[in-house]
Structure formats: structure tokens, C-alpha cells
Amino acid sequence: LEEAAFQLQQIFRIDISIALNILGIESMRAGRCRVAFTCFKLAADRGYSKAQFNVGLCYEHGRGTEKDLEKAGFYYCQAASSHHPMAQYRYARHLLQHGPGSLWDRHRKAVALLEQAAGAGITEAQAYLGVFYMRGLQPQEKRGLKYLLQAANSGDAQSRYHVGVCYEQGLGVQQDVAEARRHYQQSAAAGNRQALERLQA
16 A cells, blocks of 8 residues: 555655646746746646756756756756756757766766767767767867767758768768768758858858
8 A cells, every 4th residue: 555655655746747847838838938947846846857958958048037057957967867968969069068076077078978969869968979979189080970970860961961971082982973972961951151162162
């Protein structure tokens, strides 16, 4: 009986968190940012990762509350620890730009989070890793190209442009101007100005 009561409490707690998060989303859409933030915060404090992510966004952008990057990082970290892929991406970026501790530790943890988010299909993480590996202190061009291709195949025009650069310059792949042109054309068709300029050049 005690176990059944515990299970009911857990379901009730989760259902309230989901309802609060949905109410927060609807309030945000209606322009009631303070109400939205309050709803997100109540659900986040109950351990609901989607709400924790939303609280992080509110703090990062100053919507419904004061802008506070440290608190944004805290809530992104909470959601990331529950395997929320977009929170993993946001927290990784926070670590690289604002995080505490040594640069090496932040760098290592951020890359691990970005890898997880990219593996979960987060296009932004794939694109970020692609450029990161291409431009790092010790470039890993093949690895960078792999992530750029993933992001490009998810529709990211900027990553498609970078894939074209890789083919044009032979970065992580054998140089192939015709293949570079094909990627530039696809990127330009999606509205990327750099790709259009490269084609004209």
C-alpha cells in the first residue's frame, strides 16, 4: 500500500510539473512573461527537466525575470543532468563562455555534452562541434566534417557552406571543386549569402 501511495505521489508530482510547464509555454506565447517564468520555476523546482531548460532560457534572455547568466547556467546544468539534449548544448556553450573552473576542465566537459547533444540530433550542437573541431588548437578535420555534414543534412545552410569550404580546400576530405560547388549551390539556395558570394567568386 505504501508503494502504491508513493507511485501515485510521483505521478501526481510529474503531472503537475507537466501542466505548469504547458501553462508557462502558453503564457509566454501570450506575452505574459512573468506568469510564464513563475510557472516554469515551480515545475523546475519539482525536478522537471523541460521546465528547468525553460527557466534557463528565461534567465539567459531576461524574459519574465532579470537576465542572469549564472542562474541560466545552473538551470541548464540541472536539465542537462537529466539528459535534456538542448540543455546539454546550451550548458556546454555556457561552460565555454562563462563557466567556473579551469579552462581545460570546462573544455573537456563541454565537448562531452556537445557530443551527447549532437548524438541526440541537435543540429546546433552538430554545427558547433563541426566548426569547433575544424578550428581547434589541434584541428580534427575529418571529425569536424562529420559533424558539419550531420548539421547540413538536418537543413543547416551555414554548415552546408562549411562543407563546401572543406571540399574546396581539401579539409578532412580529398579536394573536389565540383563537390564544393554542389554544396555551395545548396547552401545558397537556402539563403546563405557567403555561399552565394563563393559561387560568384
